[in-house]
Amino acid sequence: MSTSTTPASTEKITHRMILSTSGRIHVAEQGSGPLVLLVHGFPESWYSWRHQLPALAAAGYRAAAIDVRGYGRSSKPAEVAAYRMLELVEDNVAVVRALGERTAAIVGHDWGSPIAANSALVRPDVFRAVGLLSVPYAPRGGPRPSEIFARMGGEEEFYISYFQEYGRAEAEIEPDVRGWLAGLYAALSADTMPPAGAPDPHFVSRGGRLRDRFPTGRLPAWLSEDDLDVYAGEFERTGMTGALNRYRNMDRDWEDLARFDGAPITQPSLFIGGSLDASTTWMADALKAYPTTLPGLASSHVLEGCGHWVQQERREEVNELLTGWLASQS
Template structure:
């Protein structure tokens, strides 16, 4: 099934979008630090199953627009891009699927643009609702005496400078560090040196087979063109997002929903003492599917493509008219 890379005007931004197939629309939203390419194993399978699949480079990434301002990466702006993409593709509605940061974008699009979202699925990052305070405020309390990457990302220019020094090596360490293989091996630097992130991450002698050298080369080429400012700006909008989503405090997602994660997913243990999956069950009125894939880490649709494809097709099969 051929994949066509198209530039699509969503209204507020032009996105580069990988498009394939014909039928009901599915939008696949990637996370950090990734690309439409992270869905390379899902796009042809979903298209062959009778769907039109659209996987954009999120604003700030790859071939898409890259505004400079931090506030251009607020959740309402990114959700507007997704709603605009659905409309630009001539569809009334879409099933919206997101991984990592793409999952909160998918969930918030379901809330902010409910008429555009037929159903929603999240990979790796569960929906926890708005919460009592901005997430970055919570992380400052939890990690006040420890290094935490989201806190490190707050100061503009600091993480960009480190990650852009050697983009391929940065991505290699980042991808490996949250993988199932690294988590199983407890493969991390016990006594990091230096103030940054990369000293705290392992550069494996051999990368797990789910990411080839060619795959890593493609990712690196995208960040050489786009840089890291736009992607990192997503982390700098916690307070703004909290304010913008105030009208949805206590509101459930009402569309049919699904959640997929690896059993070694680091996000599930990010807030000590909180069962994130049970929290999501309380926040969704129609959570039809929860699948936890044993031994998998954060990069779920790349680590376990066949299992993810089967789970997504199973979820899609529960929707009327599909």
């Protein structure tokens, strides 16, 4: 174990590697007490929880933020199928066990939200509570995901469909990782996102690129140049394929999770989204279904005027909601 100093006053965070079926998972942790596992989304890393680690530690919890398989210092298997949901669930179980715990609360943002939700669904013996940020829980069901996303956008291509072809998005992103990340972060942040009526950055014109619709010129208020350096440095070193392979497994997940079709998550749960976040607003019906799909829901919050990166854009509110919810479980 080592102590690392990075931007945003994370000098007390310790880092370790844990063995898993993928090889290794990198974990950044702080504090002692009941374990809270934090799972990031795309395109981020453990660093997206830099504001929550000290807040949870101060509240009496052992906070552990992972680099998801394919990201940062965690292993990056070559096979696309190695990034299927059930493999990521087992990574999370391996982390809990390696940290010497039997159970944990799990909290996820963006892709981390369905990873956290499915961890709670598949392994309720390990994950005693689940917090979901930005992406609401929606049980497995309906047509294959690839069929749903292919129908979105009309003449334009939805970003998830754009990500499916191996190497295509990589060719756009990897020549200028820092610039691409800055554009994406700005496109989905409340203070820098394109104005209403502008072309939607979640879609690609035929023959175009995602970044064609990203704003330029300034970073969102939550993101410093040093923060951007941390994110860019990770992806410049690792490339983007491991991260993108998560998107390339949605149909496999749909097949793997067939036995959970329509299944609710019954553990105590929490949802936090942003009113300006498409990940939240597009799934308004999923929020309405929570009495059925999340019967253990303690509370659901849509933060007014907040974009996609909720725990970074509105860190104090999110920290208060998380610590209050966790305290209510004890």
